[in-house]
Amino acid sequence: MDTTELERLAREIRLRDLRAVFEAGAGHIGGEMSVIDLLTALYFRVLKVWPDQPKHPDRDRFVLSKGHTACALYVTLAKRGFIPEEEISTFLQPHSRLNGHPNCNKVPGVETNTGPLGHGLPVSVGMAKAAKLSGAMYHTYVVTGDGEMQEGSNWEAIMAAVQFKLDNLTLIVDHNRFQQGAALADTNDIAPLRPKLEAFGWEVSEIDGNNMHEIVPALEHRGDRPHCIVAHTNKGQGISFMQDRVDWHHKVPNKEQYEIAVAELSEAL
């Protein structure tokens, strides 16, 4: 899929995500908007996956460590054919398998359960190490939030990835500068990330994480070390009144706001 098509698809995913959160009355819309361009590029350009064989041993692994943005993943998986598109309307409903954080035993395409922060990268290190042990050619990608990088478990995994020479691992930090309750800069400001990762021996790229022209080549890059992409994104990307506003971490738009957001996201379709 080319860049223009990816951009259009990302808009569609944003619209469907917005509607799902509006109808469910809950979700993490700010972080979903920031990460959707990355998810779109992964699932429609980069990842080697077979929706009809979600456990195919040669599949690339993808872990959404920032599991609270599950809705964005569900919409992406549905568009890619892992689950029925109409199932998105069950998001957060009683007995739906689409709960607020992804479940690997219920939702095809989900590799490991996430939700508590700082889990996805260690598990991804294990996935990449497994490929090294068996000679499998799959690549492992993991997306964390930037606030999530405050969790110490991530830094344990960052050290291990270099020790294990995991050139088959790509960490993407969705660097939208906001966490649940405040700006990253006002809590435990771990920025800048590049020198920290480089000091641990990683190769680091910095990109505009809402720009497909920068996302795709960064995701397709292969080197001889673990690769971290610091993806500079905007919380609430694509919706003017949400953008870079901390209160949209898990706020739900009212009807008027919803209609404005739909209009804005529809403009460029």
Added chain:
Amino acid sequence: MNASVNAPKLYDCRDAFAATLERLATENEKVVAVCNDSVGSSKLGGFRSKFPERLINVGIAEQNMVGVGAGLANGGHLPYVCGASPFLTGRSLEQIKADISYSNANVKLVGISSGMAYGELGPTHHSIEDFAWTRVLPNLPVIAPCDRIETAAAVEWAATYDGPCFLRLSRVGVPDLLAEGHKFKLGKANLLREGSDVTLIANGTLTHRMLKAAEILTERGIGARVLNFATVRPIDEDAIIAAANETGAIVTAEEHSIFGGLGSAVAEVVVDNAPVPMKRLGVPGVYAPTGSAEFLLDEFGMAPSAIADAAQALIRRK
């Protein structure tokens, strides 16, 4: 039946664990060991010599260790994740919950030097909460073998079981109690001694003490049934209900806090199904003083004679 308690030789169950794991790794190239700078204490030196690529040492980083185990299982491997039990379970409990139990990852967690094996090192190194922490997690069998034979059987069983489990091993020597060739059955207690006046239930390092207590009770004219409960979860409800109905009193003993461990698990079944007097022996909700594991077990009322006294007192409440 009526297993001997006079075997003079004591065995470190870690040796049986290591020997079995090395054999499994020879037979199955997917078997890997993951540890946290614990090659020595997990007795993985031989494994490392034979399978250097398959010994994955993450350093002192338990949260990462458990996550890496989950990822290795996702990639088709069969990881045994080994570390001192207080740190494997306590330090990475949320990883055990989310990455292993909730994700149903095929990872075998091996808590080494559990209970008060590190007696003199103090309460930070005692692992007397690990039953409580792990047995509340769905999908996660919790197993504490009583001797080297049951340890080997449980380690072998784990390789064939399609799902996670937690094996709790000590480093304190115990005699052989089960017959060579014993096969581990998940959730099934072993009857080691028949008796109709009281039932003594234990696992791990306490089972042989229970047998000694039963011998003392015999000398006092009291018949004690002894059940070895290697599996704490899923608990053998049938054996507990039968013990309650047929003997009318149950004593449990464990190298664990009396809150949330084997005794609690037994009590839950008893109150729901067949209420009878019970006595739970263990660490009574305190941090232990300095001393060896053997000293501390005695200190907390789990010398064989003290267990016998507790059983005798309990019988009077029937």
